[in-house]
Amino acid sequence: MPKVSDQYREARRDEIARAALRVLARNGVRDTSIADIVAESGLSTGAIYSHFSNKAELARYVVGRFLLPRIDALESAGRSGQLVTPRQALQGMLSVFAEAGLSPALVLQFWGEAMVEPGLHDEMLRTAAHLRASLALAIGPWARTRTSDETDAASLAAETARSIAALAQGYIANTAVFGPRAVDEYLEGAAAVLAS
Amino acid sequence: MPKVSDQYREARRDEIARAALRVLARNGVRDTSIADIVAESGLSTGAIYSHFSNKAELARYVVGRFLLPRIDALESAGRSGQLVTPRQALQGMLSVFAEAGLSPALVLQFWGEAMVEPGLHDEMLRTAAHLRASLALAIGPWARTRTSDETDAASLAAETARSIAALAQGYIANTAVFGPRAVDEYLEGAAAVLAS
DNA sequence: ACCTGAACACCGTTCAAGT
DNA sequence: ACCTGAACACCGTTCAAGT
Numbered sequence: 001m002p003k004v005s006d007q008y009r010e011a012r013r014d015e016i017a018r019a020a021l022r023v024l025a026r027n028g029v030r031d032t033s034i035a036d037i038v039a040e041s042g043l044s045t046g047a048i049y050s051h052f053s054n055k056a057e058l059a060r061y062v063v064g065r066f067l068l069p070r071i072d073a074l075e076s077a078g079r080s081g082q083l084v085t086p087r088q089a090l091q092g093m094l095s096v097f098a099e100a101g102l103s104p105a106l107v108l109q110f111w112g113e114a115m116v117e118p119g120l121h122d123e124m125l126r127t128a129a130h131l132r133a134s135l136a137l138a139i140g141p142w143a144r145t146r147t148s149d150e151t152d153a154a155s156l157a158a159e160t161a162r163s164i165a166a167l168a169q170g171y172i173a174n175t176a177v178f179g180p181r182a183v184d185e186y187l188e189g190a191a192a193v194l195a196s
Numbered sequence: 197m198p199k200v201s202d203q204y205r206e207a208r209r210d211e212i213a214r215a216a217l218r219v220l221a222r223n224g225v226r227d228t229s230i231a232d233i234v235a236e237s238g239l240s241t242g243a244i245y246s247h248f249s250n251k252a253e254l255a256r257y258v259v260g261r262f263l264l265p266r267i268d269a270l271e272s273a274g275r276s277g278q279l280v281t282p283r284q285a286l287q288g289m290l291s292v293f294a295e296a297g298l299s300p301a302l303v304l305q306f307w308g309e310a311m312v313e314p315g316l317h318d319e320m321l322r323t324a325a326h327l328r329a330s331l332a333l334a335i336g337p338w339a340r341t342r343t344s345d346e347t348d349a350a351s352l353a354a355e356t357a358r359s360i361a362a363l364a365q366g367y368i369a370n371t372a373v374f375g376p377r378a379v380d381e382y383l384e385g386a387a388a389v390l391a392s
Numbered sequence: 393a394c395c396t397g398a399a400c401a402c403c404g405t406t407c408a409a410g411t
Numbered sequence: 412a413c414c415t416g417a418a419c420a421c422c423g424t425t426c427a428a429g430t
Contacts, residue, residue, distance in 0.1 A: 005393090012394095028312035030226070034423060044396050045424085051394090055423065085392040105311040111373060112308025115301040116224035124373065142392070162374065163385030169373070170366020177307060177320065177365070178358065187390065189359030194387040196281040196338070201412090208413095230404060240415050241405085247413095251404065 013051050016041055017062050024062070029109040060123045063110055068127050069093075069100040071134050078138035083145070087187070089138050090164045093131075094171055094183045104176035111169075132161040209247050212237055213258050220258070225305040256319045259306055264323050265289075265296040267330050274334035279341070283383070285334050286360045289327075290367055290379045300372035307365075328357040 019041035023032045034055060038045055052058040074092045077084050084092075114121040136157040143157040144150075171186050215237035219228045230251060234241055248254040270288045273280050280288075310317040332353040339353040340346075367382050 030309070030312050033421085035421090046397070046426085047395055049424070086389040087392045090389060108304075109308040109311050111369060112305040113226070115305050115372060116226050121373075128373070159385060160389060162370075163382070163389045165374070166366045166370035166382060167363075167386055167389060168366075169369040170362045170364075173307060173365040173369050174358075174362035176311060177317075177324075178361070186359070186362060189355065190363055190386070191390040193282040193286060193356060193359045193363060194383065194390055196283045229402085231402090242407085242416070243414055245405070 021062055021066055029113055056117055056119055060120050064123050064127055068131050069096045071096055074138040075134045078140050081141050083141050084138045085142050086139050086160050086164055089135055090167055104172045107172055108176045135161040135164055217258055217262055225309050252313055252315055256316050260319050260323055264327050265292045267292055270334040271330045274336050277337050279337050280334045281338050282335050282356050285331055286363055300368045303368055304372045331357040331360055
């Protein structure tokens with residue numbers, strides 16, 4: 001298979017996925033029809049279906065490609081041995097998230113969709129696994145200050161990454177439903193509740 | 197208007213809503229069609245539409261009626277002056293939630309749906325307002341140990357209630373996506389992250 | 393190989409006709 | 412007044428026919 005053609009296919013899939021994301025951001029998951037994506041992309045129904053076998057596969061591609069922000073800065077900080085605390089990692093992740101322009105409302109809709117679409121759920125777990133691995137790397141130095149055993153440190157980092165994810169999910173769901181809120185305010189409020 | 201007839205109407209709406217909830221729990225929000233609810237309820241299409249003007253109104257009714265657990269025990273503890281901390285209130289709420297048999301997956305789907313259905317969003321905010329008021333009442337004595345001014349105590353209780361809600365949402369979204377987790381574990385993990 | 397767009401099965405909703 | 416179920420517009424998906 002010539003590489004040019006593969007590149008072309010991938011570029012075409014990306015073009016369709018970007019058109020889909022624009023409609024999704026505008027109308028939401030439920031109210032985005034294939035007809036809308038056809039109109040937004042300027043292609044035809046059949047053209048979409050010659051690049052994605054169905055709507056679910058397109059959704060999976062969008063999630064895998066655009067739904068999670070990269071947290072390279074955090075990761076390299078951890079790699080260079082800088083002490084990133086879990087709280088700083090959470091704060092950094094939420095800030096990157098906000099800067100990436102990902103709408104909490106759209107993310108929440110995809111979570112809901114994943115409850116009913118196993119392939120999308122799998123893709124989300126895969127994408128989340130990357131994020132957790134990045135987080136674990138970032139807080140690695142912190143974990144090693146808490147235990148001398150390397151295996152213990154790794155599992156502490158992994159468990160902590162799940163808690164960071166849970167807090168991030170809380171922030172996203174809460175701002176989506178109840179309106180925007182500053183990350184710092186949210187962290188202070190949550191800390192006060194848990195310390196009480 | 198005779199009262200009997202009103203009661204009958206309400207009972208009929210409830211009967212339809214309960215049938216809808218059974219299908220929703222089984223198939224999820226996206227994959228529940230009116231035809232499914234017709235089959236589950238044993239009524240006809242027109243019968244459903246003579247009690248609810250559309251699918252959205254039925255969803256709103258289900259959410260208002262079944263989506264949030266009652267936390268009477270917590271509320272009366274607060275009313276009687278017992279010192280309920282925010283953390284205990286959160287823990288109590290999540291326990292009641294789990295005992296009520298409300299599937300986190302279904303709740304997450306409704307949150308997503310609310311992002312695209314303004315009437316459902318409104319109903320959710322209304323239901324959440326009741327819950328927050330109950331929480332505020334429950335943690336009232338705690339708030340008054342923190343400040344002598346009654347107005348300050350009320351606003352502290354209200355702000356704290358939002359943070360409790362955010363943490364509860366995090367627990368629900370996290371368990372829905374990543375699988376069940378003990379409430380205590382979640383609370384310990386989150387506290388460790390925020391204290392770091 | 394990629395693309396076109398008409399055709400098909402199914403969805404939410406309406407409405408004339410029944411009790 | 413409540414209910415029936417056929418009819419309608421729209422959705423996701425398929426497929427014969429084009430380049």
